[in-house]
Amino acid sequence: MSDILLVDDDPLVTRALARLLQSAHSVRVALSEEAALAAIGERAPDVIVSDYMLGTTTAMNLLRKVRSLWPGIRIVLYSGSLPESWDALVKDGTVDVVLRKPCSVEELRRAVA
Numbered sequence: 001m002s003d004i005l006l007v008d009d010d011p012l013v014t015r016a017l018a019r020l021l022q023s024a025h026s027v028r029v030a031l032s033e034e035a036a037l038a039a040i041g042e043r044a045p046d047v048i049v050s051d052y053m054l055g056t057t058t059a060m061n062l063l064r065k066v067r068s069l070w071p072g073i074r075i076v077l078y079s080g081s082l083p084e085s086w087d088a089l090v091k092d093g094t095v096d097v098v099l100r101k102p103c104s105v106e107e108l109r110r111a112v113a
Contacts, residue, residue, distance in 0.1 A: 001025055003043070004112055007036045007050035007059065008078075017049065017078075020105055021112065033062040044070050047112045052079035060094070067094055076111045078103070 003026045006014045014029040021027050028045065030036035033054055039045075048066060050059045063075055077089065080101035089095045097111045 002046040002112060004047045004049060005030060005036060005039055005045040007048060007054070009055050013051065020108060025112065033059065036062055040066065040070065044073060047074040047076060049076045049078050049112060052077060053081055063094055
């Protein structure tokens with residue numbers, strides 16, 4: 001059972017994702033970059049699933065900070081509004097997996113495995 005931190009500013013999205021994953025994983029939710037950093041500081045998750053857009057900014061600062069300070073955390077970027085250079089984020093190691101919304105339940109489960 002992996003510990004997964006869901007990061008999205010939309011509580012409906014985090015609630016839906018949590019329902020999909022909680023049968024096989026421990027799931028925590030953060031609705032902002034600050035909340036995510038606090039949650040990671042308390043207990044580093046095995047996996048972070050983050051939306052690209054967090055309010056009026058992107059999650060890139062958060063994800064780069066996580067990669068720098070906690071390199072062992074698997075990072076899944078899950079979004080409907082991805083930058084055109086999203087593939088470079090995987091190639092340079094900023095994220096491990098990119099999923100475009102909507103994705104199948106099976107794709108999501110594979111990404112966090």
